[in-house]
Amino acid sequence: MGVIYKHSAPFLQIAQDLLKTGKAKAIAPTRQTARCLKQSRPFTLDNLAKELLKQQGIRVLNPLEQYRYLKQAIATTLNPTDLEGTVQIWQGAIQELLQTSPDLDTLKQFETPKIQQLYQVIHAYQAQLQSVGAVDPAAVLWQAIALKPEPQTLCIYGYPDPRADEVAFIEAIAAPDSLFHLPYTDEKGLLSRQAEIKEQLQSKGWRLEEEQSKALTLGDRLSQKFLGQSSLNVEPKTVQAHVYPNWETEARGTLGQIKQLLQQGVAARAIAIVANEDTTWGPLLLHVAQEYEVPLSLPNPIPLQKTRLGAWLLQLLSVIDSNYAFETTAQWLSHPLTHPLGAEFWQVAHRLKPNTFNAWQALTQEHYQLDLAVLRPPLETTLSAWTEYLKKILNVFEVQRQALPWATETVAYKKLIDGLDSLATSTAETMGWEMFQTELRTTLQLLTTPAYPIRGGVGVHNPRNLIGSQYDYIFLIDGAEGVLPRLLRDEPVLDFYTRKQLSDQLPIEGAIAKARREQFQFYSLLQVPQVQFTFSYSSLGQGEGRYRTQTASIYxxxxxxxxxxNSVLRAASRAEAYQFYLTQASIPTVLQSETLDQAIAAHQVEQRRLQKGVLDEYQGIIGEPFPWQEHTFSASQLLQLGQCPFKWFATKVLKLEALDEPDTELEPSERGTLYHKVLEIALKAHQEDPNLDLTDFEQLQKWFIEAEKLVEFPLLPGWKRQRTEHIQALQRAIAAPEFLPENRNVLALEAKIDCTWQDFRITSRIDRIDQINGTNDLVIMDYKTSSNAPKGIQDESGLLKIDLQLPIYEAAVRHQYPEYQVTQNLYYSLTKGEKLNSKSPDEKDLQAAGDRLKAHLEEGSYPVAPDRKYDACTYCDFKAVCRINREEQE
Structure with missing residues (x-):
């Protein structure tokens, strides 16, 4: 029994007075509602129930225990193929049913297979918890009611739309002098559920108090308008509605208005940004807020796996799984939570490219006295020992100290340690590395931390967190149809049909009730603003990896x-001011800086590129002759120059290199190098012993392993299996009749020949030169790992049709072996095991091609000019530099 207050203003006044006496306990679910009661921290009905259970020695599961026990129950009852996936899908449905009723034996009455499965899982789950004296967090209110607790004087605020278990607990625990704020009307509609609760409590002796403040707040008028009870007569600036072209503009427009309010002296704690998808909007808003120097707080919980700490741990797992591959390990050691290793260390590391544990261990001990032995996991041990293993790594790398600059990471570290302590006591069974990885990944997924907690900042909230609170200024963003209100979606376990079946026996929400609750949240949100309410949406939204057009919400x-x-009309940051003055003739003195000068110069370069006008040094036209007559070229270098001059310029003049990224399979160039070395070793052995079977698998495997050592081949994941596949591919290529016909003998392997071709000094390395038995005829053979003949250089029409490589090789062989004649010049596919067809260019075309190459070098002209079909771009490492693909799309 107690008093039900219909309106918040008189309730808050009476409740605050009662709480000052110390005779009542404040019940407020959020920090915002607690502040309305002048309390320093929230205290929920669940918190009160947990206190009662603790007094009786009943333990409430933490998230990790909850997941583990439910996983065991599902495994024993359903035995699904994908256990982890099933637990994640079923967990929400189980929690909702546990909240719905204390007695779920009614589920036995249903013959539907899905409901029978739900009953079996819940029955097994609760039996496990009963055996260890524990209770699921979703069932704490029902469990507390069963204890028949002593009544307490409560001031309950922030529960305007309570669930059935919350109403039942209020009935069971509230003393006669308790106060409860419950907005209701006598009319059926949006507040019909509140009217039912009011009548239910009245029947138990609760009294009604309908006194209302004479002065209506902005929130009162907004909520009444939403119910259709009155017209909305307010000052134009008090209620605003905006549409923005996209999300970023909406974020900038909103934070720009907030920055103006802060400059006018409005306190940050009096302003709130509200979004239904607050987790999605958080990173964008934070990015813009930091640019605008607006203090912003993101209290929404995020899983530890999305924090820097979570990323550090997941990278650590990848390092160990990759057997300390260079790029993977380098990324982990470069992480902000790893102690900085210094420029000298990284210079040596990038030069040596350590690719094994021992190599990294030697490097870190030499330059930093860091012992990586702590990373080596045991083969198999208990979960308690595994958690100690991980804690030791955290301590050795001083991760807690490295996390201090970030509040999110500091909180996340504490949550992680608490989680590991919980894991350590959960089971005594032994497990291997793979199983421990699964446990750790699950822990990082289940444990949460505030996304960006700061005190005194403008908060970003979802509507649920602000119900019952009061803010002077509310900015409700992302108010698009389908987002606000959310679209109703069927759930995989408790779909709408199943809910309709269950509603005959259980007070479970169906589609209509869910839609009503969604509208009620918005209605409650409208009561929050006291001075100004700004409502906006973007006409172009995004989600699920794509953009979508949006219309305004029905609200x-x-x-x-x-x-x-609306758009951003005024620069709210120095960066925005810089952006505006990029194209202005005069610049205010306060903005003049070297940074802006550099930005203007870069912008002008980009404009010239997009205009496709006269080319300059930024498009490869440097105007400085290259001393080509003094330089020694390879055939592949001339091929690059002839396919796209800028590609050669980027490699040989600018000295750019491709990013060294971790691979799971052989890159085409690595495959070619390895195959060439294997064949060189094999054919040398065959020269010494012509009876040797080149196709013997075991012999080929030995040559393969020898070649790997000689070329310092990087160890790839699953390489043992991959090696077998590559050996079999070479086996087929060698067995083909065109590989080494009976009438030919190998004259030279990997022959290095220096010669001159069209005044170019050339160094050629020719894969194989064969001699036809009994003649002076030679056959030049160049191995290719592709299935097609290589593209040549550009002809006069811009197509890659002039083969340069074989003509250069032929000139080199004629120079080296003048007493012989070249009768065949061919490409051989190691993939297809056959000769590749290629057309030999005539001398006129070759002469013209050579002249074009010389012209580029003599004029210092290396434009971004690939062939007309952009075949030269297919395997180019410098697309990010020349941006030819993006330019063509524009």
């Missing part, structure tokens, strides 16, 4: 608001 119309186009 705009219900409030009588017509959104007006």
């Amino acid at each position: 705009f119309e219900r409030l009588g608001l017509q959104p007006t186009k």
